[in-house]
């Protein structure tokens with residue numbers, strides 16, 4: 001690819017990721033990394049690169065957008081939870097309207113519990129599929145090689161053994177002491193194992209950034225209840241007709 005040759009002379013692929021002094025690293029763009037990437041000694045083809053870009057665009061956009069929508073909807077239905085998030089934001093920012101730093105985002109512990117609980121009730125990816133490559137036994141069942149398994153994360157997250165009162169929105173489900181004693185696969189919104197979500201840390205930061213910006217400026221009120229919403233199990237879990245919320249400026 002001409003592009004690659006031009007790049008090879010203009011830019012070293014081993015350019016260090018230096019810090020610019022204000023916490024931003026000079027990282028290389030994703031597309032540049034793909035153009036230089038090789039698999040088993042071969043460069044990725046144009047089609048390979050397109051596929052990777054597609055995956056990132058889809059996995060990285062719709063998933064977080066849907067989850068932010070659900071979180072705002074749930075906060076608008078649970079004013080006491082919203083008040084706790086706002087208390088936390090007031091502790092972090094006081095009267096300042098400065099932008100959130102990475103440290104601020106890391107300090108948003110309760111908001112993180114809210115986001116995790118939102119992903120429990122409304123996992124953006126409601127099911128994942130795997131092709132079984134060798135016979136295996138689960139409980140009393142033989143799963144033969146060659147079948148497709150659908151793992152319904154939506155239902156896994158509603159298992160009463162792990163989440164008593166599973167339909168209730170309760171961010172305290174993610175208190176450290178509760179998480180410690182729970183089976184590691186009882187809650188897997190980002191899947192598990194070698195093909196799990198590589199964007200999960202970024203997704204949490206993105207969600208915290210957007211939800212905190214909204215709540216610092218607005219009080220949110222939902223006009224519908226959880227039980228009124230029809231779910232659409234698309235590739236991403238969505239409300240069939242959106243969710244309706246009212247925003248009230250906090251200063252007035």
Ligand code: HEM
Nearest residue numbers: 059060063064067124125128189190191195197198199203
């Ligand atoms: C709330 C947000 C997100 C959720 C719930 C989510 C969920 C998931 C799940 C369940 C998988 C595994 C699919 C499977 O096992 O078949 C996955 C894979 C993936 N995710 Fe995410 N994701 C989110 C955000 C993101 C973001 C922000 C990015 C990128 C910036 C991203 C990039 C990817 C990629 C590239 C894969 C494929 C990994 C592989 O096949 O090895 N995701 N995601």
